[in-house]
Amino acid sequence: GENVEQHPSTLSVQEGDSAVIKCTYSDSASNYFPWYKQELGKRPQLIIDIRSNVGEKKDQRIAVTLNKTAKHFSLHITETQPEDSAVYFCAASIPPGGSYIPTFGRGTSLIVHP
Amino acid sequence: DVKVTQSSRYLVKRTGEKVFLECVQDMDHENMFWYRQDPGLGLRLIYFSYDVKMKEKGDIPEGYSVSREKKERFSLILESASTNQTSMYLCASSLYRGRWDSPLHFGNGTRLTVT
Numbered sequence: 615g616e617n618v619e620q621h622p623s624t625l626s627v628q629e630g631d632s633a634v635i636k637c638t639y640s641d642s643a644s645n646y647f648p649w650y651k652q653e654l655g656k657r658p659q660l661i662i663d664i665r666s667n668v669g670e671k672k673d674q675r676i677a678v679t680l681n682k683t684a685k686h687f688s689l690h691i692t693e694t695q696p697e698d699s700a701v702y703f704c705a706a707s708i709p710p711g712g713s714y715i716p717t718f719g720r721g722t723s724l725i726v727h728p
Numbered sequence: 729d730v731k732v733t734q735s736s737r738y739l740v741k742r743t744g745e746k747v748f749l750e751c752v753q754d755m756d757h758e759n760m761f762w763y764r765q766d767p768g769l770g771l772r773l774i775y776f777s778y779d780v781k782m783k784e785k786g787d788i789p790e791g792y793s794v795s796r797e798k799k800e801r802f803s804l805i806l807e808s809a810s811t812n813q814t815s816m817y818l819c820a821s822s823l824y825r826g827r828w829d830s831p832l833h834f835g836n837g838t839r840l841t842v843t
Contacts, residue, residue, distance in 0.1 A: 623768070646829035657732075657818070657834040658771070665829070703771060707828040715761070715786070715828045720770035 620719025
């Protein structure tokens with residue numbers, strides 16, 4: 615099945631700095647790459663996703679980039695704010711008919727210091 | 729907005745007990761999942777289902793079983809609870825039958841403690 619590696623496991627930044635979280639995947643057939651944010655004591659929620667036919671996608675301060683050749687994708691958060699503090703999970707999944715479902719990275723704990 | 733509801737937020741059970749974790753979704757989603765979340769290990773898939781009465785093993789099915797008698801409800805069963813099953817359990821659903829390239833909608837989780 616798919617193997618997703620996520621780095622770093624912990625990221626500490628000052629408010630206003632940028633944060634970057636990187637994930638690598640093993641199966642070149644993977645075509646859907648979502649990112650989930652889990653605030654303390656809450657459910658994971660989708661914040662942005664990208665498909666393999668797109669190289670980059672932005673939503674306000676959040677962006678995701680995909681490098682299919684290198685099999686990695688990254689979450690970029692600009693102008694970080696304390697409310698961005700959370701655990702972020704990446705995932706990768708394959709097209710319909712594939713034999714496995716979305717595989718998650720182990721998560722990155724982002725801490726934004728005021 | 730999709731709502732995935734897990735019946736219990738916190739649960740404390742004794743070793744050897746049979747435990748039922750219930751999950752209901754209200755948006756006619758085809759796929760439902762049970763994940764286990766442990767610090768440093770991320771989200772690990774226990775079982776999933778893409779149709780009523782269908783179930784498939786995930787990465788860590790040992791010690792668990794599931795039931796999906798109705799489309800909206802997916803139950804996780806611990807046949808004989810053990811202390812190493814103390815964890816946060818998350819239920820999730822997604823829309824298209826057998827398609828994994830769409831967002832997951834998670835419940836709030838059940839924190840299970842087995843003593």
